[in-house]
Amino acid sequence: MNQPHITNPSRRWHLAGAAALGLMALAAVPAALAQAWPEKPVKVVVGFPPGGAADQIARLVSTPLAAALGQPVVVENRAGANGNIAGDTVAKAPADGYTLLMGSGGMVSVNPHIYPRMPFDPAKDLVPVASAARVLVYLMGKPTLEANNVQDLIKLIKANPGRLVYGSAGNGSSPHLAGEMFKSQAGLFAVHVPYRGAAPALTDLMGNQIDYYFDPGIGLSHARAGRTKLLAVGSMKRSPLFPDVPTLDEAGLKGFDADSVFGFYAPAGTPQAVITKLNTEINKILNSTAVKDRITALGGEALALTPAEFGKRGADDSQRFGAIIKERKITAE
Incomplete structure (x- = not known):
């Protein structure tokens, strides 16, 4: 159908002006939305139990x-399914900025590799909103472990294949992957026992129920108190909290890096507009001295990134x- 020809110049300017005003109004929507949001409480769903690194950083x-x-x-x-329960809850929530997820990173970078169906x-x-922390893992032994360094532990495990047990925060968690990287x-050959979070695994480590595990930082105070044995850092650089504790790379496992990013x-x-506002405010918080120091005390490193x-x-x-998941044939079961 042919469009009618507008011969009245004032009519053309009127239509053009209306269109321009419409575009301006549309452009103003994100800014107005960012100013209006939030108008009610915001919920942060954490995929792990209280007391773990993700929970502490979220709070x-x-x-x-x-x-x-x-x-x-x-x-x-x-908690549950290495963060999948919380992830599914948030993925199906209204996309209005009032429901967020605090994830360990494994839900995005690990779970698709270990779960046949999600x-x-x-x-x-x-969608990524804001990173929070680079979380290191620390190789710790039980109080009565007959090894005081990485090489002693390796010798002990090799002398007793299949008899030593290590725990983790769950199948596919960063401590589990660190444990498999260590074995590889x-x-x-050591037996893996998955827990529903790092906190219960740490409890059993201190109780001599498991022989060693990779701690995401929640057990550092116990290591200082001698309730666990801190043997190494599973990162490419030493922790400023324990400058005398070597990395696994320094201990001979070249290139060992089990860091993960929580966010x-x-x-x-x-x-x-909501994502931008959240990212801006969270990054301001992460750059504050008080929060940086607290995350460092947890054994991690505050990490402020853009969503991209x-x-x-x-x-x-x-x-x-x-x-490593493919090599070790790791599954969620």
Whole structure:
């Protein structure tokens, strides 16, 4: 159908002006949305039990975030399936900025490799909002372990194949992958016992129920007190908290790096203005001395990234961890 020809110049200017005003109004929507949000409490769902690294970091950030947003930020723990239960909850939540996920990074970089089916696609159903911390893992032995360094532990395991037991925060968790990387590079055979989080694994380590495990930082105070034996850091650089403790790379396992990045995600479709505001406020919090020091005390390192940088880190970790998962035939079972 042919469009009518507008011959009245004033009519043309009127239509052009209306169109321009419409475009201006559309452009103003994100800014208005960012100013209006939030108008009610924001919920942060944590995929691990209370007391673990993800839970502690979520609560550490949520208090100043609530002050910055002018609304309560409520932390809710939904543990299980290496973060999948919490991830699925957030992925299916309304994309309005009122439900966020605090994930360990493994949900995006590990779970797709170890679960044959997932109730959601983390790469499509969630979007990165803000990183929070680079979390190191620390090789710790039980109090009565007959080894005082990495080489002694390797010799002990090799002399007793299949008799030593190591724990983890669950199948596919970063402590589990660190344990498998350790066995792979050192050529060891030890039995893996998965727990529902790092805290219960640490409890059994201190009770001499398991022989060793990779701690995500929650057991460092116990190591200082002699309730565990801290043998090495599973990172490419030493921890500033324990400058005399070598890395596994220094101990002979070249290139050993089991670091992971914890951070916040939102349901796909969450308005970009809300994501930008959250990223800005969370990064301000992470750059504060008090929060930096607290994350360092937990054994990690505060890490402020843009959403794009955070997403790229997850993709890179997926490649790195995917290789060891394939080699060791790791599954979620």
